[in-house]
Amino acid sequence: MFFDTHTHLNFPEFAGDLSEVVARAKDAGVFRMIVVGTDFETSVRAIEMAEKHSELFAAVGWHPSGALDAPDDIRPIFRKLLDHPKVVAVGETGLENQRLRNSGCGAEREAHEKQVQRRLFVQHLHLAEESGLNVVVHHRQALDDVLELMEPFRNSVRAQFHCFVGSEAELRRVFETGNVASFTGILTYKNAGDLRDVFRTAQLEQVMFETDCPYLAPVPLRGKRCEPAHLIETVRLAAELKQIAMEDFGRITCATAQRLFPKLH
Numbered sequence: 715m716f717f718d719t720h721t722h723l724n725f726p727e728f729a730g731d732l733s734e735v736v737a738r739a740k741d742a743g744v745f746r747m748i749v750v751g752t753d754f755e756t757s758v759r760a761i762e763m764a765e766k767h768s769e770l771f772a773a774v775g776w777h778p779s780g781a782l783d784a785p786d787d788i789r790p791i792f793r794k795l796l797d798h799p800k801v802v803a804v805g806e807t808g809l810e811n812q813r814l815r816n817s818g819c820g821a822e823r824e825a826h827e828k829q830v831q832r833r834l835f836v837q838h839l840h841l842a843e844e845s846g847l848n849v850v851v852h853h854r855q856a857l858d859d860v861l862e863l864m865e866p867f868r869n870s871v872r873a874q875f876h877c878f879v880g881s882e883a884e885l886r887r888v889f890e891t892g893n894v895a896s897f898t899g900i901l902t903y904k905n906a907g908d909l910r911d912v913f914r915t916a917q918l919e920q921v922m923f924e925t926d927c928p929y930l931a932p933v934p935l936r937g938k939r940c941e942p943a944h945l946i947e948t949v950r951l952a953a954e955l956k957q958i959a960m961e962d963f964g965r966i967t968c969a970t971a972q973r974l975f976p977k978l979h
């Protein structure tokens with residue numbers, strides 16, 4: 715049994731065949747899926763989907779790539795969602811340095827956008843602290859800044875470092891700060907030998923898996939619409955890299971997900 719800990723089943727790509735997608739996931743051994751919101755609307759949709767399907771759970775938040783579209787303070791509207799029994803985490807939140815919308819528009823606009831992203835991320839950390847939930851963190855080229863902003867919350871909030879693709883030193887920092895690294899289908903890519911080497915050094919109890927679907931389909935499905943059933947390709951390879959039986963691997967990684975997200979059951 716495995717959990718797909720980060721999906722965007724709330725995106726239009728799945729509007730036509732969600733029930734089949736969930737059924738295929740279960741056939742493949744993926745029994746829980748977290749549907750991650752990227753703004754208010756997709757967060758509400760994630761909750762509605764989780765109400766209809768027992769296998770689905772929701773994370774609610776506003777993605778840093780859309781930070782400029784967010785209200786100045788997202789807390790009032792999101793606070794109301796957090797008590798919902800199927801909301802297991804706050805996110806997707808974090809920082810995105812690689813694809814700043816204003817990059818190339820001058821240093822001033824870029825600095826402003828970074829500032830807005832940071833403010834939005836801290837608001838999510840406040841929401842997590844208040845509600846006792848943990849966060850789902852996007853950290854593209856921004857690990858240091860993310861860890862710096864999380865530091866004041868070190869006793870109350872932990873994070874899933876979603877789509878981890880960093881170095882061995884970065885992985886160690888994620889673990890040393892009590893957080894969890896989450897791996898996608900990128901682990902299976904031909905040119906990801908370095909990431910596989912990094913993964914071999916990981917503490918098994920501090921890793922989780924995800925598809926980030928509809929993106930990042932693993933080999934041999936790369937380029938297709940990704941869906942939770944495809945998680946199996948990634949975990950099969952990961953179990954091989956760790957030389958551990960699939961069954962044990964599933965048990966350990968699901969327990970990690972339930973420790974980080976206690977409402978996931």
Ligand SMILES: [Zn+2]
Nearest residue numbers: 720750806926
């Ligand atoms: Zn995502």
